[in-house]
Structure formats: C-alpha cells, structure tokens
Amino acid sequence: ETGVTQTPRHLVMGMTNKKSLKCEQHLGHNAMYWYKQSAKKPLELMFVYSLEERVENNSVPSRFSPECPNSSHLFLHLHTLQPEDSALYLCASSQDALLSGNTIYFGEGSWLTVV
Amino acid sequence: AQSVAQPEDQVNVAEGNPLTVKCTYSVSGNPYLFWYVQYPNRGLQFLLKYITGDNLVKGSYGFEAEFNKSQTSFHLKKPSALVSDSALYFCAVSPPTDSWGKLQFGAGTQVVVTP
Numbered sequence: 429e430t431g432v433t434q435t436p437r438h439l440v441m442g443m444t445n446k447k448s449l450k451c452e453q454h455l456g457h458n459a460m461y462w463y464k465q466s467a468k469k470p471l472e473l474m475f476v477y478s479l480e481e482r483v484e485n486n487s488v489p490s491r492f493s494p495e496c497p498n499s500s501h502l503f504l505h506l507h508t509l510q511p512e513d514s515a516l517y518l519c520a521s522s523q524d525a526l527l528s529g530n531t532i533y534f535g536e537g538s539w540l541t542v543v
Numbered sequence: 544a545q546s547v548a549q550p551e552d553q554v555n556v557a558e559g560n561p562l563t564v565k566c567t568y569s570v571s572g573n574p575y576l577f578w579y580v581q582y583p584n585r586g587l588q589f590l591l592k593y594i595t596g597d598n599l600v601k602g603s604y605g606f607e608a609e610f611n612k613s614q615t616s617f618h619l620k621k622p623s624a625l626v627s628d629s630a631l632y633f634c635a636v637s638p639p640t641d642s643w644g645k646l647q648f649g650a651g652t653q654v655v656v657t658p
Contacts, residue, residue, distance in 0.1 A: 470648050473645055534586040539584075
C-alpha cells in the first residue's frame with residue numbers, strides 16, 4: 429500500500445478510443461504529478477498540479493489531457509493516442525510542490541497499450 | 544541544466560556480498576538527491592534522500608548512500624545484498640529552487656543478486 433492508488437492497472441485501447449487513467453492519493457498531499465515511463469528511456473515528467481492548479485506542462489501533446497478536481501484526485505484523459513504512447517504511466521504526490529526536497533511518492537502505475 | 548547519470552546498466556552481485564550502485568549528478572547549487580527502487584511490474588518506491596547535513600544517509604531495507612560533493616556523486620550501498628534486492632534502481636536529483644518539486648531521474652540500474 430503506497431498511499432497513491434491508480435486505476436486501471438492495465439489498459440488496452442485503440443487509436444480512436446477515449447479513455448481515462450485515475451489516481452487517488454490518501455496522504456493529504458497538496459501536489460500531484462503524472463510521469464511517463466517508456467522502455468529504454470528515463471522517466472519523463474508530464475504534468476504537475478499544486479493545490480489543483482496546473483503548474484507545469486512539460487511539452488506534452490494535447491492528446492493527453494490532465495484534470496485535477498481536488499487535491500486528492502488526478503486524471504489523465506487519453507484521446508487519439510499513437511502506438512508510441514504505450515508505456516507505464518505513473519501518478520505521484522508530494523506534500524508541497526513549492527518546496528524543493530519534498531519526497532515524491534508514486535503509485536503502482538497504469539500499463540497502457542495502444543493498438 | 545541539471546542531470547543525473549547512472550553509469551552502469553546492470554550490476555551483478557552474489558547474495559551476502561556488498562552492493563554498490565553508482566550515481567553522479569550535475570546541478571547548480573546544493574542539490575537534493577534521491578534513490579528509488581522499482582520491483583517488476585510495480586511503481587517506484589522511495590528509499591532515501593539527501594537534503595543537508597551528514598553525508599551518509601540511511602534509508603529503507605538496510606540501504607544507505609553517501610553524498611560526495613567534490614566528486615558530485617551519491618552512490619547507493621548495502622553491506623550484504625539479498626536476492627530480494629534484485630530490482631531496478633533510480634537515482635534522482637532536484638535543484639534547490641524553482642523546481643516545483645520535480646525530479647530528474649537517471650536511466651536506472653538493474654541489480655541482479657544471485658543466490
């Protein structure tokens with residue numbers, strides 16, 4: 429139990445589908461993140477939310493659309509993805525995004541396969 | 544720009560022997576340094592971090608890391624490795640300011656501990 433729960437754990441979708449990844453943190457944190465982990469590549473930061481406000485969009489294509497309705501929940505809406513978007517998507521949270529040195533806690537990840 | 548390097552793709556060690564996973568970094572100012580571990584088909588788990596103070600940091604599962612400012616290194620160590628330590632290990636760095644809590648990750652080092 430990491431305190432950060434992601435659903436679904438596995439998702440297969442076609443290139444024309446619309447799906448969403450969900451993340452919930454039970455740690456009382458104020459910041460939430462989406463990271464992408466692809467084979468043979470370092471982890472890539474996608475989005476950062478602090479107190480439900482997006483503070484970082486790391487040049488992510490618009491086919492990925494995040495949503496943070498409150499400080500405990502984070503979604504990643506997926507639309508018209510490409511096969512190269514297949515990866516492990518990791519949600520994470522930390523106490524305070526404004527404070528450097530905060531420990532970031534990760535969920536178990538959602539394995540996405542685009543066919 | 545900040546960066547972190549893990550020079551070894553894989554480290555092989557026999558159970559009971561000392562384990563070292565290397566990490567070097569490049570960042571302006573005094574960095575915040577982290578180690579995470581990822582077991583197969585799981586998310587990242589926090590092991591330890593260096594913020595300030597004692598250069599030797601102790602973390603979870605018997606791991607420790609030594610911050611060496613002159614060599615810009617933060618190597619992860621364990622005196623006696625277990626088969627269950629076999630996993631993917633990530634070093635990460637966060638600059639002291641303006642980071643939005645972001646982490647820059649290394650490419651990861653696969654640790655294989657043989658019985």
